[in-house]
């Protein structure tokens with residue numbers, strides 16, 4: 001699909017109709033489509049940005065309104081209409097929103113070589129669990145022990161607030177998956193990809209979109225871009241697009257058992273950072289499934305930039321992709337966020353997190369499963385945050401939950417699913433002691449049950465306030481920490497659920513109106 005001013009104008013006009021009806025998100029979506037189709041240096045880019053600024057003004061998102069006015073001006077917005085934009089800009093300047101920073105920060109000193117994890121975390125290995133992570137310090141409920149940014153992630157189709165195939169690509173950043181309240185800029189070449197910032201755009205262009213752009217329609221046929229192929233493109237780019245260098249390094253490391261603990265990530269996000277992350281990714285454990293490589297062969301053997309490279313290195317490239325599929329099969333992680341919904345045009349405090357894509361995360365991939373985990377994973381701004389949800393004693397292993405928690409499903413059903421997907425028999429505390437599911441749990445402390453009920457009722461009211469939410473998190477943390485011996489009682493499990501829901505709220509609350 002080629003850029004087309006004609007189409008760009010039609011989409012903008014459709015956006016204007018939604019704007020008139022005050023259906024702001026639908027209007028933004030149409031303006032995004034208009035931006036994607038606008039031809040390079042055409043006035044249509046400026047018009048779509050200007051119209052988007054009007055929507056953000058009505059939505060009271062004043063920073064976004066101002067930045068869209070600036071985009072319109074820098075894309076040659078016609079002089080004769082500038083006055084309207086200038087007036088809108090003046091009105092915005094008195095009403096700037098307070099934008100909150102990310103809420104979650106590491107609770108302990110960071111590891112010197114791996115600054116995104118706590119220094120108490122160590123890698124261990126044994127025959128039962130394979131590689132796993134332990135802590136050499138006691139950890140308390142609420143402690144944030146790691147905040148990992150994916151090596152790369154790909155959006156999934158369910159993540160869009162409007163699930164119409166023609167509109168799927170205008171709702172999230174193709175690099176970090178943020179919706180950024182639809183404040184996205186188009187790829188300058190194709191009509192199907194948008195980014196939330198210049199950083200994301202430059203990163204994508206440099207490391208993979210240059211290879212995805214010419215075949216984007218084909219890649220998006222199934223709705224989502226393939227992770228294994230994207231990792232191949234990034235790997236090749238890290239090695240200066242030189243297949244021989246790439247091949248040498250991959251072959252040298254193919255049987256290594258290295259992890260992020262073998263590398264240094266202390267320098268800012270430079271090339272070595274990405275290279276080290278890549279090397280720890282390709283050494284992760286793999287499933288034994290055999291994936292069909294025909295779709296990859298079809299794409300690469302006709303790729304406008306990589307056809308010759310592929311034909312000369314067919315066996316190596318297909319083997320690399322097979323291994324990446326197998327690694328992804330065991331180590332994919334859902335990336336979650338709330339999704340925009342037509343009803344929350346004015347609120348930034350969104351409630352539910354849903355899966356918006358998959359990410360490859362070399363640290364998270366070292367954490368084993370338990371049906372009664374001691375950490376929970378939530379996402380904030382595309383990063384995966386690990387929060388302690390039950391006290392962890394010095395020397396103990398960190399456990400996350402891959403599938404269903406014991407509260408949701410019976411032991412038999414959990415174990416069957418885990419065995420089918422990951423080929424291990426779960427021997428966690430909940431499985432060993434056959435803990436009851438939520439419905440069958442008993443109450444152990446009537447006073448705490450009262451507190452749990454009250455907290456639960458308060459959860460029904462939308463608290464668009466970080467301080468209040470944060471105070472409630474504190475209450476939950478203290479109860480869960482102090483009463484851990486009673487776990488799993490009905491009241492503690494309710495409080496644990498509230499604690500998780502409040503943490504999600506804190507991760508989503510970004511704008512104060």
Ligand SMILES: C[S@@+](CC[C@H](N)C(=O)[O-])C[C@H]1O[C@@H](n2cnc3c(N)ncnc32)[C@H](O)[C@@H]1O
Nearest residue numbers: 128129130131285330365366367368369422424
């Ligand atoms: C994401 S990896 C975790 C790291 C892994 N232990 C390793 O050595 O690379 C997932 C794999 O770890 C193993 N695993 C995870 N949880 C486990 C558990 N509770 N008991 C035994 N093996 C487990 C399974 O082989 C699973 O496919």
